[in-house]
Amino acid sequence: MRYLVRDRMFAFHEEAWIETEQREKLYRVNRKFFRLRRTFALVDTRGEHVASIVRKAFTFHHTLLIKQEGQPTAKVSKKLFKLFGDRFKVRLGDGRKLRINGNLWDREFDIRHEGTTLAHVSRRWFTIRDAYAVDVMSQQDALLLVILAVCVDHVLQDAKGDQLTNL
Template sequence: MKYLVRDKILALGDDSRIEDEDGRYAFLVDGKALRLRDTFELKDPEGRILITVREKVLSLRDSMTLERDGRRLAVVRRKRLSLLRNHFLVTLVDGTELDVSGRILDREFTIAYDGELLAHVSRKWFELRETYAVELVREETDPALFLTVAVCVIRMAEKDREAG
């Protein structure tokens, strides 16, 4: 299944609209403006919050916590940085670790578990500048989780770039 993410539809809240491959509205990334730490929510079309993401403050390494129904779902951290590729590690609450690697700022990266490709993020399928796709490779993959991870690592990489 492929999802189309349209970045920053509203500048103030830093929102993103997500459609499925048939063009139907599937999710909204609701950026929370005017907060001291980076926070956003993934909502379904009815406005229900599916996942909340909060920047972890006062930690040694930059990280963001993903929560579902008030309980921690995962933590996203930078794994390592090289000149060509960004790497992030997503640690799920059950201990499973997902590897996110590629050119994050270019919207060209993958999400894998133990070497197996689970999702591919790419801008090359689209002409529009602020649009990229998240293709889920396995049917049993949780779309809300993987879309949130994609948005999260992009925001973390952009924040690092802004910080210099």
């Protein structure tokens, strides 16, 4: 199934909508800034809290925690040392390990488990830069895979912003 993530431009605070291919809104990602931590709240269309994404403070590289129902579901880390492109590793609460790699600069990447692609994230089909597609192959973990795509996108956005401010 294909999900679309659309960033809302010119909003008072940053937010994005996760929609179906038919543009039915499912979830809203609400980005809130705190002093030492950045937090994203994922809520459904009724306003009910579905998940939280919290950026850990005081780390050498980006580390995000995903919590659902108050329990840690996943830990996403950007590898500090890399030879070819950016790579992320994910440790799920059930012990599984996922890898995220591909052309992350252009937001073309796969989420994989033991060589099997669980989801493919792409901006290829969109002429505007504020939307991307998440093609999910495993409906069992669909919500988590979309949340992982949002995490990677925001880490990469932050990294691009850091590079621009350091010029």
